[in-house]
Amino acid sequence: MKAAIIGGTGYGSIELVRLINKHPYLKIGSVVSNSQAGESFSEIYPHITDIIDQPLEIFDTESLCNKNDVVFLATPSGISKNLVPQLFEKGIMCIDLSGDFRLRSGKEYERWYKHSPSHEIFLHQATYGLSEIYSEEIKNSTLIANPGCYSTASLLGLLPIIKTNIVDLDSIIIDAKSGVSGAGRGLSITSHFAEINENLKAYKLGAHQHIPEIEQVLQDEAGSPITITFTPHLVPMTRGIMCTVYISLKEDVTTNEIHQLYSEFYKNKPFIRVRPEGTLPATKEVLGSNYCDIGLHVDPRTNRLTIISVIDNLVKGAAGQAIQNVNLMNGWDERTGLEDVPMYP
Amino acid sequence: MKAAIIGGTGYGSIELVRLINKHPYLKIGSVVSNSQAGESFSEIYPHITDIIDQPLEIFDTESLCNKNDVVFLATPSGISKNLVPQLFEKGIMCIDLSGDFRLRSGKEYERWYKHSPSHEIFLHQATYGLSEIYSEEIKNSTLIANPGCYSTASLLGLLPIIKTNIVDLDSIIIDAKSGVSGAGRGLSITSHFAEINENLKAYKLGAHQHIPEIEQVLQDEAGSPITITFTPHLVPMTRGIMCTVYISLKEDVTTNEIHQLYSEFYKNKPFIRVRPEGTLPATKEVLGSNYCDIGLHVDPRTNRLTIISVIDNLVKGAAGQAIQNVNLMNGWDERTGLEDVPMYP
Amino acid sequence: MKAAIIGGTGYGSIELVRLINKHPYLKIGSVVSNSQAGESFSEIYPHITDIIDQPLEIFDTESLCNKNDVVFLATPSGISKNLVPQLFEKGIMCIDLSGDFRLRSGKEYERWYKHSPSHEIFLHQATYGLSEIYSEEIKNSTLIANPGCYSTASLLGLLPIIKTNIVDLDSIIIDAKSGVSGAGRGLSITSHFAEINENLKAYKLGAHQHIPEIEQVLQDEAGSPITITFTPHLVPMTRGIMCTVYISLKEDVTTNEIHQLYSEFYKNKPFIRVRPEGTLPATKEVLGSNYCDIGLHVDPRTNRLTIISVIDNLVKGAAGQAIQNVNLMNGWDERTGLEDVPMYP
C-alpha cells in the first residue's frame, strides 16, 4: 500500500517517514508540502539522503488519491479540516494527526483552538484513534482523529481506574512534561536552543487544547462530567512525554490491587507495559518506540493514587499510533512495523 | 570574618566557595574534607585554579574554631549530627546544610533518613533557616538547620496561602522537578550522563526525606496537621528546581486576589519575586542567583490554585540561603554578597 | 541463527540487543555477564521489559557454543583476549568489539592498552572488521576484530584519499569529538551528568588507544609509515562521533575532484553517504543508523583538505558494524537488519 504524507516538513511527517520505511506493507507514495513544493525532501532533511530523495508535491486531491491508498495529515491545526472533506469523499483512508477532528463539538473546538471548526458532519464521522481503547471502531472507520500526544499518555494512564467506583472523579490533576519536539519545527523563541537548554518552564495553564480532548474521552468512559487540572511543562530534551497523574481514592486500596487492575485491563495490549510494583518508567525507556509504560503508586498517607505514564511523543504520541491505526484499519496485526526495541541510551 | 566549609568536595561546598568569594565581609578560612585531606582543592576543582589553591584539611574542632568565625557544614546526611555538638559547645556559628537538624522529632528523622538522629537537645537548639519566614529567630540563633532545596521552593510557594481560610489543607500536591546537581557529586547510575540526558524520571514517590520537613513547617504555620503528596522528578539539566503546587480553593477567588495576597506577604523580601499575573517563572530565570520566583494561576473551571515556584537548587536551595542566614545572624543586610543578576542564557 | 552476547550489561551489548531484535536471521540465544549472572536482564535495562526478560548467564564455553551460532564479545579491553581462544577452538564465529585483537603487534597493544596482549597467533588470526574495506577478508574469517568507534569514522574518512599521491601523509590531524556513551556504563566522574552537561573537554592527547589502530590501517593501505595527531573530545550528548580530519594537498585539487574520488571509491557501499558538495553532515543525521556520512571541503587559501565524517558510535562504531560483519560472514546482504532511517530529530 502506498501512503501519502501531507505537511511534509514537520516532525510528525519525518517520523512517519522513518516508521513507514520499516513497515512491511506500506511504502511512501507522495509527500506534500505546499510551502516547499518542488524542493527535494532530502535537502530539507539530509538524514534521509539516498533513502528518500523525491521532490515535495503540491496538494492535489485527484493525484493524491490516484497514487496512494492512505493519507496521513500531519499539518498544524486548522489545515486538515479543509483538506479532509475532499479526501473523505474519495473514500481514501485518512489519518489526521492534528486536532481538527478530535472534538465532537465544534463550539468546543472554537473555544480552545481559536479557529472555526470543521463541519459537524465530519466531526461525527471521525473516530478517535486511541488504539488500545477504540480498536473496534477504528477497524470500521476511514477517518481517524489521531489523539494528541499529551492526551494519549494521560488517557492510557487514567482509563483503567476511571471506570471503577473507587476514585473521586473531581480530583484529577495531570502534571505533564514534554520534550521540545512536541512544539514542532516552526521557529519560536520558546524553541530557541539557548532559551530552552538548562531550563524548565510551565505554559498554557488551564488553557492547553488537549484539555477538552482528554475530558471528552474521560466523560465518555466514566459516564459523567469530568473536569481536570492539566499543567504542561517544557523539559530540555527532544523527545518524550511523562504525565504524572494524581487522583484521590475513595476507599483503601493497595498499590498491588491497582497493579492487578491495570495488568488485567491491558493484558492483550502489546504496546502497554504496566511496570512491576515498586518501579517507575522513565521517558528514555520508550524512546523511538510505540510503547506506553505505566507506573503505579498508592500513598497510604494521603490515600492518593499517582500514575506515571510515559511515551515517545512522536511515536505513540503521533506517528506510531497513526501507523498502529492503519494496521487496525487493514486487519493487520497492530504491531506490524512497530516492533522496535526502544533506543537506549 | 573567616568561614570554614566542611564537606569540601561536594557541590554545596564549591557553591559556597563561589558565593563567599564575592561576599564583602566573608573570607574562606578552612576547607575540610576528611576523605581528601592534604590534596589541593584546585586539583579537585580546576575552575578555582589561581583563586583558591589551599590544601584540604582534616576535621579538628580546636583548629577550626581558632581559625574561623562561622562554620558551614555541607556534608551528606548523618555526618553533621556528630560534628555539630563539638562546634556548638565552642559557641561558633554553625550553618548545617544537611538534613540532620531540620526535624524536631528524632523519631521522624529516623523514619525518613534511616539513620539514628542527633540528640534531642540539639534538634531543639537548631533554628530552621527559611530566611524569609524565620528571620527573627535566625538573628538570635547560632545553629541553623538550612532548609532542603525542595522544601525551600515548596514552602515559599505555599506559606502565603496556607494561613488563609480559603484553601483545603488536605488537597496539597507538590509535583517537584530538579536538576541533577541536587543529587551531588557522588557517583551513581542515576547521575550517569548517558542515563540522564534526554530522559525524565520520577523517584522516591511518597518517600522523599523532604516530605516531613515540609509538613512540619506547614503544620507550624497552619496550626493543624497537614499531609502532602510530594513527587520529585529528575530533569536533564544541571541546576534548577521547579515546584508545581496544586491546592483546592474553598471559595471563589481570582488569580488577581491571590496575586495581591502574595505580593503583600512578600513585600519586603528582596529575594522573592512574585511574577506579574499571566506570566510564569522558568528555572533559568533564577540561575546562579538567590531568587525564588513565584507564578500564580487560579483555574476557574476547577477552582484549584496552581503555584509555580522556582529556585536555583544550589543557591536559594543551599549555599545562597546559607549565606543569607549568616547575613541575618550578623545583622548585615540580607542581600550582602547575593545581589547577582541571574545568568541568562 | 542464535547469537550470544558477552559483557551483557554495557552499552555495546544493549545496542546489539536492539539490532539483533530487528534482524530477520538472528535471534538472541544467551546474554552473559559474570558479574550479574542470574539477574534478569530487564531489571538492569527496563526498556527491554516484555521483550527480553531472560536471566543473565555465567560464561561457559561449552554451553555457549551448544546454544549459539555466533558470539559477540562486548567486554572491556583485556577480557576477550582470554575468552576468544576457547571459543575459536570450537570454531564458532566470534566478533570481538573490544580492542584486544585489533593490533597485530602484541608489543604495540601493551604500549597503548597497558595490558599484556593476546597470543600472537590469535592476533594474526583476527580479521580487522572495517566492513567497507575488508569485506572479502571478513567473508572468509571466523574471528573479527571489530574496529574502534573513532577508528571507523577516521578511516572511512581518510582511506579514499590516502592511496592517492596528492596528499602529504605526514600532515594528518584528526580532531575527534564523541558523545559520552562511548565511555560506557561504568561510573566515573568524567561521565557524571553535572560534570559533562554544558561542558566540553579534550582528553588523552596523543595517548588514545585508537591511535595505533588507525595508523596500522593507514600504513597498510598507503604502503608507508604514517604517524598521526589525534585529539579526542567529549561532547555533552549521548551518541555520535564526528571526526574533523585535516590533510595537506601536494597539488591543486578542487573540492569537486575530491568529491568525485570519494563517490567513486564508495559507489557500491550502501552505508557510506558522500554528501553533496557544499554540504556537511551532522551527527544527528546518522543517529541510530549504520551510516557513515562524509563531507569534503578543499580550502584554496591553504590548499588543505578537510574531511568531516560522522557515525553513531554505538551503531557503525560498534554494534551495527558487528552485525554488518556477521552479514558478510554468512553471505547475506550486508544491509540485512540495518536498513533503518536515522531517528530525527
Add this chain to the structure above:
Amino acid sequence: MKAAIIGGTGYGSIELVRLINKHPYLKIGSVVSNSQAGESFSEIYPHITDIIDQPLEIFDTESLCNKNDVVFLATPSGISKNLVPQLFEKGIMCIDLSGDFRLRSGKEYERWYKHSPSHEIFLHQATYGLSEIYSEEIKNSTLIANPGCYSTASLLGLLPIIKTNIVDLDSIIIDAKSGVSGAGRGLSITSHFAEINENLKAYKLGAHQHIPEIEQVLQDEAGSPITITFTPHLVPMTRGIMCTVYISLKEDVTTNEIHQLYSEFYKNKPFIRVRPEGTLPATKEVLGSNYCDIGLHVDPRTNRLTIISVIDNLVKGAAGQAIQNVNLMNGWDERTGLEDVPMYP
C-alpha cells in the same frame, strides 16, 4: 559612570547588564533597541524583573551622550558602522562588540562580511581590544573594536608561540567549537532546540568572518603573512568556546619548555590561567567568568604542539572583555567587577 547599551535585546547586551550590575563604578544609563523601543526590558528578559525594569529607548545620539559616559554597541554586524561616527564625534568612549571595526582593510571587511565597510578613517581610529595584548593602546583609545569570541580564544592561545622561531607559521589549524549562544537570539533553524540538541555540526568551513581578524593580528605579531585553516563547530551547549589549535614545531621542544614560555608571557595577566602540565581546561571551568584557560601538549611522535584554549563566549568572548577594556580605558584595575569564580557545576 553611566553606560549605554545599544542593541539591547541580544545576548551580548543582557550579559553586559549582568556584568555592569556587579561593577562598582558602572551603572546602566540607557538601553537602546530601535525594534522594541518603549517596551519594558524585563518583559523581554524576565530574569531581570525587579532589577532593571526601565523601558528600551530609541537611538538618539544627543540624548545618549548626555545621559551616559560610555557606550557599548552590541548590535549585529553592519549596524554599528553607521552609529559609531556620530558617537565618536561627541568624544564618548565607544566599545563596539560587533565586527564592524576589527579589520583595518575595508576591502577585507566587504569580502568576509558581505556588507560595505565603515569609512577607512574610523577603521584606523579603532583599537583592537584584545586586552592582554594591546592594553597600552586601549588605555589611549576612545574607540575599541572588541574582538570576536573565536578570535579571542584563538589568539590568546597562539600569540605566545607565534613570536618564537620554533614553529612553522604555515601549519596553523584551529579546530573551534562553540556553544549555541554565540549565534545570538535571532531565530534560525540552526538554533532550534530539537535540531541542535544531541547534535554536533561543523559550519562555514574556510568562510567564517573571524578568519581575517585572526590572521590580521597573527601577521601583526609575527611580522609575516599567515594563512590559517579555521573550522567552527556548533556544540549542544549554551555557553563556552574551545579552540584546539595545531601547529608544527621546527625543532625539538618539550611540553615543559612551552609551558614555561606561556607562563612567562602571561605572568601578569590575571585572566589567563596557563594550566599545569599534564592537565587540560574544560569550557565549564570558565563558565560565567572572564578567564581564558590554556592547556599545552607537545606530541613527540609528530613534533606538533596542541594548544587547548577555553573561554566563556559571552564573557571573555564578548561582554567581559568589553568591561575589561573600559577598566583599562579609565585607568582602573582591569579586574574591577570581573572577579567572579566560575560557576561550577
